[in-house]
Amino acid sequence: MSLKLAISFAKTHPATGGIAILLAASGAEQPAGAMEADQAGVYARAAKVAKFKGKALSTLDIVAPHGSELDRLVVLGMGKPEGLVAHDWLKAGGSATAALKGAESVVVYLDAPGIDVSPKAAADFALGMLLRSYKFDTYKTKKKAEDEEEKAEKSVKVTIVTVEASGAKKAFAEAEAIAEGVVLARDLVNEPANVLGPLEFAAKAKELEKLGVEIEILTEKEMKKLGMGALLGVAQGSVRPPRLVVMQWKGGKSKDKPIAFVGKGVVFDTGGISIKPAGGMEDMKGDMGGAAAVTGLMHVLAARKAKVNAIGILGLVENMPDGNAQRPGDIVTSMSGQTIEVINTDAEGRLVLCDALWYCNDRFEPAFMINLATLTGAITVALGNQHAGLFSNDDTLSEKLLTAGQVTNERLWRMPLGKEYDKMIDSKFADMKNTGGRLAGSITAAQFLKRFVKDTPWAHLDIAGTAMGSPNDEINQSWGSGYGVRLLDELVRANYES
Numbered sequence: 001m002s003l004k005l006a007i008s009f010a011k012t013h014p015a016t017g018g019i020a021i022l023l024a025a026s027g028a029e030q031p032a033g034a035m036e037a038d039q040a041g042v043y044a045r046a047a048k049v050a051k052f053k054g055k056a057l058s059t060l061d062i063v064a065p066h067g068s069e070l071d072r073l074v075v076l077g078m079g080k081p082e083g084l085v086a087h088d089w090l091k092a093g094g095s096a097t098a099a100l101k102g103a104e105s106v107v108v109y110l111d112a113p114g115i116d117v118s119p120k121a122a123a124d125f126a127l128g129m130l131l132r133s134y135k136f137d138t139y140k141t142k143k144k145a146e147d148e149e150e151k152a153e154k155s156v157k158v159t160i161v162t163v164e165a166s167g168a169k170k171a172f173a174e175a176e177a178i179a180e181g182v183v184l185a186r187d188l189v190n191e192p193a194n195v196l197g198p199l200e201f202a203a204k205a206k207e208l209e210k211l212g213v214e215i216e217i218l219t220e221k222e223m224k225k226l227g228m229g230a231l232l233g234v235a236q237g238s239v240r241p242p243r244l245v246v247m248q249w250k251g252g253k254s255k256d257k258p259i260a261f262v263g264k265g266v267v268f269d270t271g272g273i274s275i276k277p278a279g280g281m282e283d284m285k286g287d288m289g290g291a292a293a294v295t296g297l298m299h300v301l302a303a304r305k306a307k308v309n310a311i312g313i314l315g316l317v318e319n320m321p322d323g324n325a326q327r328p329g330d331i332v333t334s335m336s337g338q339t340i341e342v343i344n345t346d347a348e349g350r351l352v353l354c355d356a357l358w359y360c361n362d363r364f365e366p367a368f369m370i371n372l373a374t375l376t377g378a379i380t381v382a383l384g385n386q387h388a389g390l391f392s393n394d395d396t397l398s399e400k401l402l403t404a405g406q407v408t409n410e411r412l413w414r415m416p417l418g419k420e421y422d423k424m425i426d427s428k429f430a431d432m433k434n435t436g437g438r439l440a441g442s443i444t445a446a447q448f449l450k451r452f453v454k455d456t457p458w459a460h461l462d463i464a465g466t467a468m469g470s471p472n473d474e475i476n477q478s479w480g481s482g483y484g485v486r487l488l489d490e491l492v493r494a495n496y497e498s
Helices: 042-050 086-098 119-132 147-153 165-190 198-211 220-226 229-235 281-286 289-303 349-364 378-383 395-408 419-425 441-450 485-495
Strands: 004-010 019-025 059-063 072-079 105-109 155-161 214-218 243-250 259-269 309-319 331-333 339-341 369-373 388-392 412-414 458-462
Touching: 004 119, 004 165, 042 059, 042 072, 072 086, 086 119, 086 395, 119 155, 119 165, 155 165, 165 198, 165 281, 165 289, 165 485, 198 214, 198 243, 198 259, 198 289, 198 309, 214 220, 220 229, 229 309, 229 331, 229 349, 243 289, 259 281, 259 289, 259 349, 289 309, 289 369, 289 485, 309 349, 349 369, 349 441, 378 388, 378 441, 388 395, 388 441, 395 412, 395 458, 395 485, 419 441, 441 458
Parallel strands: 004 155, 019 072, 019 105, 105 155, 259 309, 259 369, 369 458, 388 412
Antiparallel strands: 059 072, 214 243, 243 309, 331 339, 388 458
16 A cells, blocks of 8 residues: 655644654755754754765654654755756655655655755655655555554655745646556556456546546457457457557647557467466566556546647557467458568567557547557667667657656667668568567567558657566655656657647
8 A cells, every 4th residue: 555645835834743854955054944843953963973964865864853842853865956857856755755654744844055946846856755655565465563553654744845835736736647647557567467457457547537538448349340450369369358448638729630659558468379488477467568658648648637639549458378369370460451470479569559550540640659568578688677768760759758758767768770670570471570580679579560650750669678677766666667657748748738
């Protein structure tokens, strides 16, 4: 269960009981809120003894400070005050949440000497607190001895004190929407596949109707009529039927072309007949991280009433090695009419996406399309867990994505496309094959998808290394990271809202 934080903003607030969190820039003599929270001057002596100098994200934790009603006085280092960016404030907020154990009420003093605290910075700090508070323990049933203490921790009143309280409150309304979208994406990725199949995922997406998102759910019968042989071929080995979810947020002008986001939603991937090794296969419950990110993004756009027309498409299937599963060597016909020789049934995500991309482009004629997918292990070999791979046919869209990645720290690295790689997926028996072999595996996967987007500006984000199992940090301690939600919200906010 996530720690519930009830966050509010105030210009002043007394430090009486609970925890006070102060911010200190490196080299500063006094931290934020010292006059209110440390009237006895405990900080100076404690900092000297602990050699605390305000280094970024370092903490000084003073228990039952002398001459104070506080239970704890926590000083959080902000480092050099010059050039603090949004992600610095997110990390600071996450570090503050990490210090909340046992608290029922917390006062955070943001206005530190030498640090410029804008309304946006205050909201980012609060967003960092919310993101760090997430915990997925839905299926934990064992009671611990300290259960009562844990219950007390589950709801914490947080007052953030800053002279920019009024502006911060307005900015935080949008930050809360972002937190909700990220949490939704994390929940979807963390859920086990026996609980979250294609039907259940589609039902979760349908809940966005409460926010004003228009939802359509296409069944296998409707997809068959549309000619989605590639997507349906992946699904045919599972007893759980596939679904294509179409989400529309109409927040822009009616004449404005929509922008589109397409997510790979393989709720579990055994590899099919080309079955994966047993070791680590349990992680394949997260092979729908792209669809989770698109769902989370659509939640954010609707919750904050974004002034944009946006389409979200989810291709939801399960890839199983049933007696009816497709075989290596099978040839399927995609919605585009192009034929595909299935060389490896474990290269299934691109088969799902190619039909979803074609459908999106054909029906909505969007200004651009961005697909997200936990597509290849090859991208983790190239980039590890620190960057997602970016492939695109459009330099302008790529630059906007790269910039959004720097702002949110959901970073991207642009990878090459080219005719030489395209030749690697030519087939002797069909228009193309679904894999070009081990070499350049993430690139040939992107080249495959590129054949289904025509001239529409398009970007493919391979998030296999970032959507799940990425290293824990100040704002995420969860296996499912929710990667892509903040990235794409920033892209939309900075470039496409009317």
